[in-house]
């Protein structure tokens with residue numbers, strides 16, 4: 145019998161997850177099927193109860209349910225608790241367990257392109273929303289030379305820092321909160337700059353999250369956005385000699401990690417990335 149997997153979110157009609165996961169099931173000869181379920185905000189509890197009754201094997205969670213889902217699960221993994229959001233649920237003998245694979249997905253994609261070890265790198269994170277929480281947790285856990293967060297609303301950056309320190313007994317990284325002006329003035333210090341804000345996302349493609357006139361040579365500019373594939377910020381960075389990295393790898397990797405949690409099998413991540421790229425109609429960067 146086919147095992148049923150899926151995505152719960154609103155809207156989900158443009159999601160690339162069904163194509164990516166169903167291809168992996170086929171490739172690996174697994175009897176699985178992945179379907180995107182459009183569930184409106186007030187209907188989440190009912191939908192989760194229905195998934196349980198139907199004995200669904202696992203599912204992904206996306207906007208706007210990543211935080212709200214937590215109260216309807218039986219257990220939440222420590223990393224997801226620290227991030228404060230769930231994007232992957234595993235049905236373990238009828239118990240629904242929540243995980244978050246966004247941060248690790250981002251990290252593995254980033255590690256593929258960095259020119260020097262992360263532990264020797266000064267890292268700046270732009271933004272302090274849900275995506276930033278996942279990125280900061282993964283990057284800080286991995287260990288870096290220095291880690292700074294900047295955001296329009298600095299209070300939210302401080303909350304991420306405090307939350308991380310509250311959860312972590314061993315502090316792998318010291319997190320500094322810097323104003324946007326400070327970050328811009330010291331932009332030449334950073335080896336890796338990660339944009340987690342929505343600035344530059346379609347349709348606002350002319351926006352950039354921070355000026356990069358004085359970046360150091362070989363800096364890595366990583367933008368979580370994948371629509372457009374090359375934001376104006378990445379384009380300017382590339383013209384200034386930066387190594388650029390978009391959000392496609394993170395998307396594919398978070399999916400691959402979810403797949404691994406459901407099946408115990410690591411899918412072909414290069415193939416997953418290619419499928420997403422084809423869907424988006426471009427070349428990865």
Ligand code: ATR
Pocket residue numbers: 270271272273274275276295296297300340341342343
């Ligand atoms: P996500 O889950 O994708 O991270 P989010 O939680 O809404 O989404 O966070 C959006 C991030 O983009 C925040 O850091 C937000 O800044 P604030 O915390 O100050 O709101 C940032 N952002 C969105 N629009 C922005 C804008 N016009 N200028 C500056 N920052 C912006």
